[in-house]
Amino acid sequence: MVKFEQIKGFIFDLDGVIANTSVFHAKAWHQLADKLGVTWTEDLANQLKGVGRMDSLNLILKSGGKENDYTEDEKIKYATEKNDNYLSLLKGLTDKDILPGMKEFIEDLSANNYLISLASSSKNSPKVLEALDLEKYFDARVDPSTLKNGKPDPEIYVRGAEVLNLRPEECIGLEDAVSGIKSVNGAHETSVGIGDPEILNEADINFTDTSQVTLANIKKAMN
Template sequence: MVKFAQIKGFLFDLDGVIANTSAYHSKAWHQLADELGVTWTEDLGNQLKGVGRMDSLNLILKYGHKENVYTEDEKVKYAEEKNENYLKLLNGLDKSEILPGMEDFIKDLSAHHYLISLASSSKNSPLVLEKLDLRKYFDEKVDPATLKHGKPDPEIYTRAAESLKLKPEECIGLEDASAGVTSINGSGAISVGIGDPTVLKDADINFNNTSEVTLANIEKAMDNKKVLNK
C-alpha cells in the first residue's frame, strides 16, 4: 500500500497535461491523413494521444487500410513532414497555452522539493517547455529517441523514475490518455488520469480537468483510496 508521504517524484506527460499542444499534434496529423487519403475521425485522433511519431503514423495507415502501401523510407519522410507542420504550428506557442492550474502545480512541486521528470513521447518536448517557460522546473527528461518501446509500454515511465534515481513506487505519473495510464500502471508508479474518467478508468486517481490537480487534492484522493496496490 503506497502512502502519499512516500512520494518523492512526479512524472509528467506533456501534451494535454501541461499544455494544449495535443491540439497542435492533432491538426498536423489531420493534415497528413488528408494527404494520404485517410479519413480523419475523432476516434482516430483519440487513438494517437500519447503515442510516438512512427507508431502514430502506422496507426493512421492501418486505420485507412494502407499499412502495406508505403516503404519504411517513405514512412520516415511522411513522419518528418508531419513534424515540420507541427513545428510551424508551434511558432505562436506561449505561456497562454499552459492548461489551467498546471503552472501553479509545477511551481508548488518545486517549492516542496519534489523531483520532476518529463515522460513525453514528443521529441519536441524540450522546445515546448522552453516556450512555456517551464523547463527550469524539470530536473530530468526522458529522450524518446532512446526508447525501445512506446506507450502503452511502461518503459518511458520506468526510465523517468530512474532518471530521478527513484523507484517507480515513489512516483506519481500524470496522463490524459489511456495508453499513458497503462504505461504508468505498468511501471509501478501511481497513475493520475486527467480527463473523462470513463476513458481513463484504469487510473489510480481521476481528475476531470487540470484545474483540479493540486498536491492537496492528490493527497486527499490517495488517503481516500482503501488500497493502492503496486
C-alpha cells in the first residue's frame, strides 16, 4: 500500500457510501422481480449492489431461470420501467439523507485541496448529488454510459483517476460492495471498504460505517 502522503484524489461510489439510495434501488428492483415472477432474496439484493442497470436485470432473470425468456428490447423496457420507478422514489431525497459523517468528510477533503471524483454505475448520479447539495465539491464524474465494462471490472476507477488527471496510485476509492472493492483494487488504487469487514475482506482499509471515515483515520490506517 502506498503512503498517505502520496494521495492526491478520492474517488467515491455513491449508493451506500454517500447516501443510502441503494434502498430505493432495492425497492424498485424488488417490485420488478415480483412482476417478472422472480423470488426476491437478500442474496439477490446483495448481488445487485454497485452493478449497472442492464447487468442487474440480467442477474434477476438468471436467478429466476428466465435469462432466455425476453428479447433485448423487452429487457430495455423493463430496465427503463425500473429506473422510472426509482426516480419517483428519489423525489423526496435531501441533504438529510447523506450518510453519517460523509458531508463533513467531503468538505474536509475539499478544504485540504484533495481532488474528488464520482465513480457510480448509476446514470442518475448527477440528480442525486444535486438533491444532496454535494455537486459543488466534485471536480469530475465518470459518465457510466461511456464505459465498456461494469464493476467489478476496474475500468470505472481507472477513469475516475483519469478525469482528475491523476495516476491510480495517487487515488483512494471508497466502496460498500464486493464488486466495487474488486474494481478499485484492479485499478491499483487504495481501497476503502465501508461495511462488514468479513464481506469486504479484500479492501486495503475497512470501516464498519461511514461515521468512521475521516482523513485522520485513513492516514492512521495507511501509515
